Amino acid sequence: MRAVHVRVPASTANLGSGFDALGLALGLYDEVTVEAAESGLDVQVRGEGAGQVPLTEEHLLVRAIRAVDGAPDGLIVRCRNAIPHSRGLGSSAATVVAGVAAGYALTEKTLDDRALQLAAEFEGHADNAAASLLGGLVLAWSEGEKGQCYRAVRLEPHADLHAMVFIPAIESSTKTTRGLLPAQVPHVDAAFAAGRAALAVHAVTKDPGLLLPATEDRLHQGYREPAWPDTIRVVEELRAAGFPATVSGAGPTVFTLVSGDREVPPAVDLTGFDAHRLEIDRDGVQVRPIG
Template sequence: MAAAAVPIGRSVSVKVPATSANLGPGFDTLGLALSLYDELEVTTRHEPGATVTVTGVGAGEVPTDASNLVVQAIAFTFDRYGVELPGLFLLANNRIPHGRGMGSSGAAIVAGVMAAKGLLEGIVELDSHALLSIATDMEGHPDNVAPALFGGLTIAWTSESGPQHKKLIVHRGVTPLVCVPEATMSTALARSLRPESVPHEDAIFNVSRSALLIAALIQSPELLLAATEDRLHQNYRASAMPDTTSLVEELRAQGLAAVVSGAGPSILVLCSDPAQRLAAAEIVAAHEGTPWQSLMLAVDFKGATVILHPAEASA
């Protein structure tokens, strides 16, 4: 039996947080949701295809038709469940910087998957495992999509039954600062700079720091500096983003837990209190070279949300 069609005129609103992946030692495993959001409205229509209106980040740059990543994620989800995709009108208000290591592509995929969840309400029910599985299939790695979907600090891994996650609540004293440069960084390029294998002692080093980082983030923020040491990926990528490397080193020399955010070139500073974050922002402002925008964010604990709006009488 064919799946029921989605009603024409059905409309949903979606909100998705930015993320920072890796957090230093937790390469491809740890991610943190941050209080900076892309917002999306999607409405079904009779006319086939998709029309996308973008405001904010990416306006005039990202595709505004069916090749848009959000539309692709909606279509991918519908196809997964054998439901015919109706015509779509999307209004996207983007705030997450693109190409800066803050999970913009993961957020776009999650926005599409969540929009599909709302549009398919009453036809197909998507639980948390299905949402993570679909988003990971599109993104390739669960470490960015997991925190975007579920919020907080997430540990992501893959088992025989697919991608898995564990959400943890971050200590209230942890105060994030994200430093965003004008330059962008290709995730593919960043990944290409990492070697296929690393020394045994470096692997052990990162295992210990990753375990310590969980403790620091949920219980003991005073351990954040030691817990964010890394030998698996940041040093190998340093030559591709010298300004990022220089500022990370300067911040860490001042006792601040600074790491490359995702694939970079943005920097995440995990401060143990608001006063430390202000001190970090002052160091960033005085740093010579490339200007940086300092974003004083909170940890997002909710993750992505979707609201299905009541149908219009004329729909």
């Protein structure tokens, strides 16, 4: 296979209570074409990240392709990005998954558990990467003495659910917001998180009526409030109105799941946030040959 087209979904991680464990694929996509060449590298980017991301071997997608054994020496890469960068919608994970998927296709391999391992190694956890790779709801974890073997299982979200995201203009760094988290949390908070994360799996897949309590968090959102106070304000206002709102990943985007055509009441102040209604992506990364 000499050239492939890859479509990869955005994702949200944590879903409030499932910190570093739960991820959900969203119907917002980056699209990439990758062509093998004898030598050299030619990268072009349109849309999100254009003029900001490197067009060299340091481009994240190129690095991900190179991580696949047997990947071609020469590459012609064309990116059309719709996933906002540094907003908590898994743009980095989507880029890595697209690169791994392209590398697998160009070397005539079938995506497997090793693909998740390669993708997750770039960020050190598998929640966003697994969601973009597998689609639907994912439960991710790590194994081994050093926790560097990444695993995930895919679960089917309830058919009635779709997502709403509220994206601010400001950006957020995962590295920065992780630095706000304490090294230890009270045992009572850890027990609370375990119960609510388990409930979140049930709520997303079987009983959306339980989403509001299932998405309550005590492990990360409150500690990160100094980084984006308006995000936490919108989360709290939405939750007060009965929406199971959370911070999407490392923020600053706000995420909620809804059923039907339910709309946000005017009392919720969304000034500075762009609202988008998205389907849940249920297919994960898609690859097709070109020519």
